[in-house]
Amino acid sequence: MIERVRVAVAGVGNNTSALVQGIALCRQTGSLVGVRRAVIDGLGVGDIDFVAAFATSEEKIGKDLTEAIFMAPNNFPRLDCDLPRADVSVTKGLVDATEVDRVAAALAGAEVLLYSAPSGRPETARAYAEAACKAGVAFVNTTSDAIARDPMWAERFQVAGLPLLGDDLASQFGTSVVHNALLRLLEERGLTLVSSYQVNVGGTEDFRNLVENSNTKKQSKLNALSATDKVELAPLGYLRHLKSQKVAHLNIEAQGWGETAISLDVKLKVHDPSGAAGVNIDLIRMAASALRAGRGGCLPEASSLLKSPPGTAI
Amino acid sequence: MIERVRVAVAGVGNNTSALVQGIALCRQTGSLVGVRRAVIDGLGVGDIDFVAAFATSEEKIGKDLTEAIFMAPNNFPRLDCDLPRADVSVTKGLVDATEVDRVAAALAGAEVLLYSAPSGRPETARAYAEAACKAGVAFVNTTSDAIARDPMWAERFQVAGLPLLGDDLASQFGTSVVHNALLRLLEERGLTLVSSYQVNVGGTEDFRNLVENSNTKKQSKLNALSATDKVELAPLGYLRHLKSQKVAHLNIEAQGWGETAISLDVKLKVHDPSGAAGVNIDLIRMAASALRAGRGGCLPEASSLLKSPPGTAI
């Protein structure tokens, strides 16, 4: 029987809530709904144990992980399953390099550190990567801050024989995935794109942060689209009542034979944290499997799950 | 300079209107909007001349092809370009084998016969195929009646050294294309389909005929979908005021990680005849090119443009 993966999480937000609850659901019911790969190198969805958790919110610190995931501003729903206590007390996270040793000590026994804090805190990201290195655990960077695509870090993990996966999670099923698929379809069928837009609204704390930094995000999303100047993005909108849901309205205006009009209107509604957890479950298993096999550095097999894998611009 | 393809059409409905007008538009403006392949074996979109046209409607017979295409019940719009007379008078078409010789004589000088009548008239389809054989012209069957997938006919055209393309046009960009692309995308991303539906409404005469035979069509569309019992089709609806447009409403309900809900709603609006003409323009050029190269029988390169190519069930 396979040994369970021992995972530490840095960040106890909605994405961690979805991950922790989804694993519990799978263990209880055997459900593989929404799971991309049932087994990766022998590791099932339920073969994950949480052994440490770090957060910065005073309220969450000291709570069991399975309680902390429901505390504000988290708003991912409570799934319909039993959730046994994790017996993991949330610990004070770090912000910069001054406390790396404390965190590294707390990582003893872990195999993978899932770094799942908000994007845009590069110093914090580097401090956790440092702690992972010191503690000898694999590192998964789900944020857009540059770690795996920074050659210095890639080499450090390579030398240390520790897997490094990142950067920036590609959601399992988000707006760009659908928008791109439809734009590609148009092109394959020989239609001519006239104009297209994408409007995204959502209710998570992450979304609220993005709205405040929307110019950056908007540009990054345009990069993600097979972007021409025919595709426009409206500013992101934070709508409190959507909670952990995101809604996208897409429009595509095109022309077919004889320059006749073709239009496509799409409404997409998803739970953002589910889209993240559905990818994290794969990254964690890839990281653990590589660690156990003694493979250090960046993992090519993870690239398709990431927006900015090694080799992309920092 | 390449010699233009000499085409005869059997059927002067909306699809022929779109084809005739779209070629004129391309010649006048050079527009390649909505064109899948600008050049096929040296043949451009404008390299098509109509040399004969057959219809059954009394009003259309005797008119120039460029007038007949605007007569009721045709309702494809008049495109925004000059349309020089074709100097091709619409001739009485045939219904069964009794007049094959007359039609074969009228085909003299043509290279390709595009059979573009309503589906569901197998005897008529066979009579035109017979006439094509006799006249020594390539045959393109855009209807669902079995010609190219009937081994007897395939062999006859093979022996005669005449290309045979068919059966049943796959629209350039229709509901099934979009629905399938989205269902496939879901699967690729590991989501679990819960249910899906498709509602189609349209205003062409073809659509009205389909509504009356909707059970057959419904089944054929279900076959076209990567169908499970989770995908349902509502009955087709004929809505006069849509004219040559078709509107489809698609809904997809799925589940992602943690069994959370994902929904996709799509509205697609297209001109049905444009979707047909955009494929016919490729089939005609393939047929002419093969004929000139002395290749008879079915053409593998045409299969992806057809719903029921040779080898599929009759």
Added chain:
Amino acid sequence: MIERVRVAVAGVGNNTSALVQGIALCRQTGSLVGVRRAVIDGLGVGDIDFVAAFATSEEKIGKDLTEAIFMAPNNFPRLDCDLPRADVSVTKGLVDATEVDRVAAALAGAEVLLYSAPSGRPETARAYAEAACKAGVAFVNTTSDAIARDPMWAERFQVAGLPLLGDDLASQFGTSVVHNALLRLLEERGLTLVSSYQVNVGGTEDFRNLVENSNTKKQSKLNALSATDKVELAPLGYLRHLKSQKVAHLNIEAQGWGETAISLDVKLKVHDPSGAAGVNIDLIRMAASALRAGRGGCLPEASSLLKSPPGTAI
């Protein structure tokens, strides 16, 4: 303290399920969600007791009303509340006049008979009306079969001092309500309607029956719309997986100043049986209140809740 209304139901389908469960929910939680009038003549939503129930399905007969409402083909969801047994055993219903006396006897003690069978069985409707008359209870006809708008019946109930409410329930919030409101709004604002369509799909047994009789229903819906020949209805579609939900897709194309285009696209999703129960709860209380006040015959105050009140064509 007010005396509870004693209600008998003929028909144990989805609409009865929604009514029975919704009353239980209101009693348990005090919820007035979706309730149009909290109190009618002193009667609250929870002031209804079921004292008899009739059905034709062999499976339902003999079951407690609170069990029978969940039996196939019923597919209205189980609401999230406790549902105490009604202690009312479902009895064999009647089909024609031969068993009126048996049913009348079973109505002893009831104040209101809610006739909630499928439409299109006029003989059955008349037999239940007859039984109500004999038993001295008020009659609510929710079907489109003519009872209240038949002067003969109106007079009989008038003479007997028994309230008669009908015919044909106007749903609390259906497609026509929304479509009409938008068409009226356009007119008020001076826009010019170009064309409009309505597509309805649903998954109840009632819906399946309507699909089979769609021509009739289609006409009746067109009557319900401020219909001009610019408004078209697509055929109703039965989609099993929608269960008790109905989905409508509406489109309105109009023109404003300068003949510029204005378009409105609407998707409406509702639970059909809730739309019926939300009206039945008012009709029952009106009926009981009139009966207790000694008012017989048709009730003007009920007209706005009905599609075919007295005075409309039979």
Added chain:
Amino acid sequence: MIERVRVAVAGVGNNTSALVQGIALCRQTGSLVGVRRAVIDGLGVGDIDFVAAFATSEEKIGKDLTEAIFMAPNNFPRLDCDLPRADVSVTKGLVDATEVDRVAAALAGAEVLLYSAPSGRPETARAYAEAACKAGVAFVNTTSDAIARDPMWAERFQVAGLPLLGDDLASQFGTSVVHNALLRLLEERGLTLVSSYQVNVGGTEDFRNLVENSNTKKQSKLNALSATDKVELAPLGYLRHLKSQKVAHLNIEAQGWGETAISLDVKLKVHDPSGAAGVNIDLIRMAASALRAGRGGCLPEASSLLKSPPGTAI
């Protein structure tokens, strides 16, 4: 035969383009499409002549009004009708009180001054009002800057016997009109609102300005909605390719009987300038009619066409 109204316009943007072209279309074809009131006090839609036009853009000054309306950043489409020259040369507009006399002189012969500049320039608005007073012409303020609802101005126009109409045009058919109508409908039918949102994207220069001042506008739109904290507005989005069109996506989530879910999704697409011109045509005729009748000051009959009529907060 009625004397035509002599109108001066301050501002030669999209709204003026729609007004000028729409009047020409009506004269040429007699079309009353999208016209709320064919005749007001004997004045038809075609009974308007432009006699002066003011603008600040260097490119527009000196051009005939019928040329200037098509100059950037205007992007309202060219309507499908002949547009005879107005023989009105666009004159340099004013910015503040220093040039009131010049403009007043240029207003000689006009009956109505339509002030149609961007909102948010109160000093300019007051200067034009001053010029109108001096020249003895009626004043229509389509901006949100306070003139008609400022008691000082109301009294000045009253005393001078000159009509004053304002402030802030209520669009003939905009997002708030539709959203409010649906929220009201829900309430009338007894449904319970759970949450609702509105997303607006558009491509006019006005829209781009609004996006930059979106907080103010957002609040004003929330005021326009029967606003509770259940209705949220996403930030406005400027999408260049929409040109003079605005698109709104509305969502309404509600509950009906039994707390079952009801949802409404709406896409609305309109030409913003048409919505303004369709109201301006009525305000101009009301102003001229009152002037000719010797009625000065604010006109109660105009209130329903304005967002901030006299009596509302400044």
